[in-house]
Amino acid sequence: MPAAQGSANDRGGNASLDRPPRLRKRRRAMTRVLVIDNYDSFTWNLVHLLGPLATAVDVVRNDAITTDDVLASPPDAIVLSPGPCTPNEAGICLDLVKRASPEIPTFGVCLGLQTIGQVFGGTVSRAPLPMHGKVSEVEHHGETIFRGINGPFKATRYHSLIVDREPLPADLAVTAETGDGLVMALSHRSLPVHGVQFHPESILSEHGVTIMRNFFDLAVAWNAKHRPSRDGAASLRR
Secondary structure, eight states: OOOOOOETTTSSOOSSSSOOOOOOOOOOOOOEEEEEOOTTTTTHHHHHHGGGEEEEEEETTTHHHHHHHHHHOOOOOEEOOOOOOOOOGGGGHHHHHHTTTTSSSSEETTTHHHHHHHHHOOOOOEEEEEEEEEEEEEEEEEEEETTTOOSEEEEEEEEEEEOOSSOOTTEEEEEEEEETOOOEEEEEESSSSSEEETTTTTTTTTHHHHHHHHHHHHHHHHHHHHHHHSSOOOOOOO
């Protein structure tokens, strides 16, 4: 794999973000997470959120790596960042989700969610209203990445596109929504694929740390069952 363009260890984040507590030693962490940067100003805030939960967070722009590169040296999990474009313009993201997600746990934020929706047969269209820096209440079902979170909760939205709720592919489940029924989170029914339309890394979003920790817990469990060669004594962050 080509050298990453940055890592959580060599670039600072937004110090005002809610930083997770240090992991207890009995908790296994993700050893290596690959973040695909979709040329978005929020990417490094997202990296800051992920950093304490993983030993290494590698960041590569969506046109600086190929899917073959990723599969040749697969990470423990993939995170697709937000971005200012559509899934069709997001570099390798569509191909990466299509080819990697059957094996590698994948999480998408904003554009990342839209990419996941499109790959599995959903429709991405214009949202009824553009939402840029708006805080909405998000309702959820307390499952998967929302385990242990009381709802509804407040989340910050920056998007003008949305994954249409109807028709929704049978493989995808809506796990969070706004009060008027707009899709705010999706999970694949059988693969380790999850995404959120809102920005968990935003200082105005509640429970961002818990959402990402839940994803990492799901990813660790998936890797232990389906990728046992990667299930050694996972390292804590150095």
